[in-house]
Amino acid sequence: MAWDFSTEPEFEEQLEWMRGFVRDEIIPLETVRLDAHAFARATDPLKEEVKKRGLWAAHLPPELGGGGFGQVKLGLMHEILGQCGYAPPVFGNNAPDSGNAELLAVGATEEQKQKWMYPLLDGKLRSAFSMTEPGAGADPTLLSTRAVRDGDDWVINGHKWFTSNASVADFLIVMAVTDPDAHPRRRASMFVVPADTPGVHILRDIPTMADPEAHEARPGGHAEIEYEDVRIPADNLVGEPGEGFVLAQKRLGPGRIHHCMRWLGQSKRAFDMLCERAVSRYTHGSVLADKQMVQDWVASSAAEMQAARLMTLHAAWKIDTDGVAGARNEIAMIKFWGASVLYNVIDRAIQVHGSLGYTTDLPLESMYRAARAARIYDGPDEVHKATVARRILRAYEPREVPTEHVPTRREAAKQKFAALLDQSS
Structure with a gap:
């Protein structure tokens, strides 16, 4: 099997432009602390330059406004963007927005894409991914947030935390249990929840080791949220029930x-x-x-x-x-x-x-x-x-454990040497 990581000279030119752009235009922004408003003012002109180069939202296919580069090329691009935390937003592929756009690209209806995904790609909306819960940890099969069908609506109740960007998001993608009796990997579904929906209570941006002074105005915080009788239209379900x-x-x-x-x-x-x-x-x-x-x-x-x-x-x-x-x-x-x-x-x-x-x-x-x-x-x-x-x-089969004593290599060598002595005598 041949492994081919090669890229065309034209793409290498794009990478070289990105290196200089990140070094000269984006990394200097680290010298000042920017709130959400100041960050937008400082980076909006830079985003336009990225769009002119055809590098905006490069993680998506061309029909959705991306570059259709594939994961190898995207990886090389992210290697450059990783030098500075401000770089991914300038290129339209910062988490969680980039992952949410990819999720909507594969699971959303055309109406949902028009309402949520395309504005997200244009940088007109911000999003958050609300899956992690205090009690579930790294096991999503233990999620307890519930979504119950009520006529033409879904009603969500639960407690989430580490929902990145929630305090500045326009909408959240919420993972909630819709069928508690189903197979553990078929219990949950995804929903688009507008951030201003009644019952969405963003309690705080959790102070962390990386950002001990987290507050609501700072972009990129990790929010703790209570969903209390949050009622959304049935059309806000992403994909099918149980596909979360x-x-x-x-x-x-x-x-x-x-x-x-x-x-x-x-x-x-x-x-x-x-x-x-x-x-x-x-x-x-x-x-x-x-x-x-x-x-x-x-x-x-x-x-x-x-x-x-x-x-x-x-x-x-x-x-x-x-x-x-x-x-x-x-x-x-x-x-x-x-x-x-x-x-x-x-x-x-x-x-x-x-x-x-x-x-x-x-x-x-x-x-x-x-x-x-x-x-x-x-x-x-x-x-x-x-x-x-x-x-x-899984690819290995257990060997049968012998019931009788099997000589060690040392014992076998001694036995062989003793046999040779017997033959010589």
């Missing part, structure tokens, strides 16, 4: 490719800082680059990043060739491997900077705090590892 789990998997598969490639972009930025510090900082008789411990950090980081990059591109290629279902193991492996690489590289970069790396004078400390969450969201590492192990082990 299937739609969530279709949404999460490609999304994990994008996550992992963005992590590589962030890792590369930290790695560059590590190397620049190593060749610049003089201490104990030489620059840090001459110290074997630092050389180990550089070599280990480079190898881990290269492994993560190849694994992620291979998973992207598998999706392009075999679909999400055919790449389940590869997607799960890059999730836990990529998260650990991101964390390790940033940690080494902080260490080589010493006390400076611990300060907010450099972006490393905020990168480090954000990186810790990578091992939790979209499924904790342990769940992905267990899933991969179970799938691999």
Whole structure:
């Protein structure tokens, strides 16, 4: 089987333009703290430039306004965008909007697309994905939020949290149980819920390690929400009843490719800082680059990043060739491997900077705090590892355990040597 990650020269030119654009126009925005209004004013002109280049909402097929690039090319693009948290919104593919657009693209009716998806793609609406619950954790089969049919409506009641962007969203895609007696993976369904629907109570943006001062005005917060007798039209059901789990998997598969490639972009930025510090900082008789411990950090980081990059591109290629279902193991492996690489590289970069790396004078400390969450969201590492192990082990059959004593290699050798002595005598 041949693996082909090659891209055309024309696309390479687009990537080179993106590198310069992110470096010169977007990363400088990190020097100021922007609320939602200021962020829009600062980035609206940049979004227009992206649209002129044909790179807006590139994750979608051309008929929906995207580039139809496929996952390998999208991965290479996200590697560049991952350098800065402000870059994905400027390119129209920031989470959760990008995943929600993909979900609506495969599950929504034409009327739903016109009302919600196309305005979302144009940047006229913001969205949120409301699945996670305090009691369910990483097991969506334990969801307790209920949606009950009542005439021409659905009525939703439940408690969600870590609904990213909810405090600034125009609509939410809510996953709720519609048939509690069905198979665990057929219990839930997806619904579009306008954020101003009566009964949608956004309690707070949860302060986190990455953003300990979270508040409602800050874009990208993770909201805690109570749904209290939220009544929506039956037409707001996405797909068919019981398809919530299937739609969530279709949404999460490609999304994990994008996550992992963005992590590589962030890792590369930290790695560059590590190397620049190593060749610049003089201490104990030489620059840090001459110290074997630092050389180990550089070599280990480079190898881990290269492994993560190849694994992620291979998973992207598998999706392009075999679909999400055919790449389940590869997607799960890059999730836990990529998260650990991101964390390790940033940690080494902080260490080589010493006390400076611990300060907010450099972006490393905020990168480090954000990186810790990578091992939790979209499924904790342990769940992905267990899933991969179970799938691999299915291909093996247990050997029969012998009831009689089987000689060890040492015992067998002794027996063979004793037999040779008997023959010689």
